[in-house]
Amino acid sequence: MEYSLQESRLILAIEALKKDTKLSVRRAANIYNIPETTLRHRRDGKKSRRDMSANLRKLTDLEESVILRRVLDLNSQGFQPQLSDIQEMADRLCIDKTTLCHQRNGKKSRRDMSANLRKLTDLEESVILRRVLDLDSRGFQPRLSDIQEMADRLCIDRHASRVGLQWADRFVQRHPKLTIAFRRRIDYQRAKCKDPEVVQAWFTLVQNMIAKYSIQEVDIYNFDETGFLMGMLSSAKVVTSSERRGKPRTKQPGNRKWVTVIQGVCATGWAVPSYVVVKGKYHLLPWYQNGQFPKDWRIHTSKNGWTTNEIGLDWIKHFNQHTKAFTTPLTLRTTAKRTTLFVQRVFIAS
Numbered sequence: 001m002e003y004s005l006q007e008s009r010l011i012l013a014i015e016a017l018k019k020d021t022k023l024s025v026r027r028a029a030n031i032y033n034i035p036e037t038t039l040r041h042r043r044d045g046k047k048s049r050r051d052m053s054a055n056l057r058k059l060t061d062l063e064e065s066v067i068l069r070r071v072l073d074l075n076s077q078g079f080q081p082q083l084s085d086i087q088e089m090a091d092r093l094c095i096d097k098t099t100l101c102h103q104r105n106g107k108k109s110r111r112d113m114s115a116n117l118r119k120l121t122d123l124e125e126s127v128i129l130r131r132v133l134d135l136d137s138r139g140f141q142p143r144l145s146d147i148q149e150m151a152d153r154l155c156i157d158r159h160a161s162r163v164g165l166q167w168a169d170r171f172v173q174r175h176p177k178l179t180i181a182f183r184r185r186i187d188y189q190r191a192k193c194k195d196p197e198v199v200q201a202w203f204t205l206v207q208n209m210i211a212k213y214s215i216q217e218v219d220i221y222n223f224d225e226t227g228f229l230m231g232m233l234s235s236a237k238v239v240t241s242s243e244r245r246g247k248p249r250t251k252q253p254g255n256r257k258w259v260t261v262i263q264g265v266c267a268t269g270w271a272v273p274s275y276v277v278v279k280g281k282y283h284l285l286p287w288y289q290n291g292q293f294p295k296d297w298r299i300h301t302s303k304n305g306w307t308t309n310e311i312g313l314d315w316i317k318h319f320n321q322h323t324k325a326f327t328t329p330l331t332l333r334t335t336a337k338r339t340t341l342f343v344q345r346v347f348i349a350s
Helices: 002-019 025-032 036-043 061-076 083-093 097-104 122-137 144-157 167-174 188-192 196-213 309-326
Strands: 220-229 258-266 271-279 298-302 339-342
Touching (some): 061 083, 144 167
Parallel strands (some): 271 298
Antiparallel strands (some): 220 339
16 A cells, blocks of 8 residues: 555656756655655666566566466465476576577586585495485484484594584584474384284294194185275465455265275275265165276165165175175175285075
């Protein structure tokens, strides 16, 4: 608002100078309460800073107008883009000519060039990189201070000065294999399940059972069930029209029903056709038309989209239907939800 008022006073002052040749610039600036230097520049034809293009501006007015129209179009459809989406649009349109010439002539990017005052050699940095990745694989992700301490020890061993305060952060930026993230706690008992030595005991037991009963890979199955709520959107930082009042709201799909999927996989890599449980009472014809679901999938309805004893029995029949052609009779063994099956044929009592 203040900018528009000052611009109006500048226009009036310039018109007054054109009509009255005896009126000085200083006097006109005092009358209309505007800076004298600004009035002189505008009278000489110099544009205001707001109307001037930045010296290091990456995109032209046409390119920015294209992005603006695209953002407003997505906003009108209820799909507000995030800042990263707008940056990606600009990156596709913008390629610096100087950088392009340097890359064409074989000049390396600044990220790939060694700094003049680099503290560590390539070999020393590779040692730290391997150490960080090793700690990460075991669930003990180091902090930036830990990485800086590793670098300082290498420098002290060869009587060199310590690295700077920002060295560890720049070290992570130089190596694409590393990134900075917020870590979260995990229970010790759950963490032990990721220990190869602990898990190996279970695999050894499985191998012993396979050898004892001469079970083939084609007769080993693993199945699990998972549920999800269709159509749920999460909040995110997005870009929307400045004329919008209040927080932007992205259109939420109307279908928010709970769906359960039971999936089984054979040790040979073959997957049992999916078994889908949806909330409802009746089967709908569109489910079986237009290729929405593969023909060998089975769909079952329930009151809330969850599994029941009846659905479990129907899944066993579904499993038996697709496996009896290449298996022979054997007992079915189950354990809780996640189950490993050694199956040669499942008998279904009619």
